[in-house]
Amino acid sequence: MEQLSTRMKQTIIKAVQDINRPDLFREPLIGFSSANDPSYQELKTIIGPWHRLPGELLDEAVSVISYFVPFTRAVVMGPTSTVDASYVWGEAYQEINRQFPVIDQLVSELLHDYGFQTQTVPPSHTYDPVDLQCYWSHRSTAVIAGLGRIGANRMVITDKGSGGRFCSIITTAHLEPNQTVAKERCLWHINRSCQKCFDICPVNALGPDVMDKFACQDLLNKYEADLIRTAALESADACGKCISVCPVAYIE
Numbered sequence: 326m327e328q329l330s331t332r333m334k335q336t337i338i339k340a341v342q343d344i345n346r347p348d349l350f351r352e353p354l355i356g357f358s359s360a361n362d363p364s365y366q367e368l369k370t371i372i373g374p375w376h377r378l379p380g381e382l383l384d385e386a387v388s389v390i391s392y393f394v395p396f397t398r399a400v401v402m403g404p405t406s407t408v409d410a411s412y413v414w415g416e417a418y419q420e421i422n423r424q425f426p427v428i429d430q431l432v433s434e435l436l437h438d439y440g441f442q443t444q445t446v447p448p449s450h451t452y453d454p455v456d457l458q459c460y461w462s463h464r465s466t467a468v469i470a471g472l473g474r475i476g477a478n479r480m481v482i483t484d485k486g487s488g489g490r491f492c493s494i495i496t497t498a499h500l501e502p503n504q505t506v507a508k509e510r511c512l513w514h515i516n517r518s519c520q521k522c523f524d525i526c527p528v529n530a531l532g533p534d535v536m537d538k539f540a541c542q543d544l545l546n547k548y549e550a551d552l553i554r555t556a557a558l559e560s561a562d563a564c565g566k567c568i569s570v571c572p573v574a575y576i577e
Contacts, residue, residue: 356470401488415561471503476511
């Protein structure tokens with residue numbers, strides 16, 4: 326399966342390159358986890374019993390592919406350069422969400438050629454709009470795959486920072502799980518020396534012991550409406566300020 330893993334990584338990397346937006350995106354990070362990793366069962370407690378297991382989305386699921394498309398420095402710095410919504414952040418968010426189904430399809434076709442099944446998950450809006458309960462967390466999957474650790478802003482900090490977007494694919498193929506333990510990079514978690522993400526939130530939705538997802542979502546909806554109205558974007562459900570201000574939001 327080593328050859329398949331290599332081809333899959335090459336497929337994802339090339340697909341991001343083919344978007345031809347080096348002004349927005351950098352080379353992705355890719356990791357694998359076992360569909361039977363006990364951490365998936367733990368998500369039913371951490372997130373809620375509504376969070377689905379890989380095997381609940383795909384019969385005989387064996388592995389989960391997680392990948393992260395990091396934003397460029399210009400995109401990552403965008404939200405802190407304006408009081409309101411950042412156009413470049415919104416554009417990057419919109420464009421990669423458009424491309425995730427294309428990338429997922431390419432990976433699925435490769436796996437199907439080897440005789441394996443796949444199940445993709447939408448890159449965004451995997452939650453009920455009323456209660457905001459998410460049935461699949463791409464970020465949590467990335468943590469289980471060893472791509473990073475969750476920071477105080479509830480975002481996954483990878484080797485390339487936290488500014489970017491995650492996606493994942495469930496498959497019946499056996500892919501060697503990543504055994505590397507991700508480095509802790511969040512300064513709040515290390516020694517409480519930084520709380521910039523708490524301080525910058527325009528609606529005070531974020532704190533050491535609080536995450537007001539409803540206040541956060543209301544702001545995202547407002548910013549999206551602003552960008553659709555003023556910048557001709559079609560969908561940009563993102564704020565990004567708690568990421569942009571983080572000292573490790575962008576890592577070379």
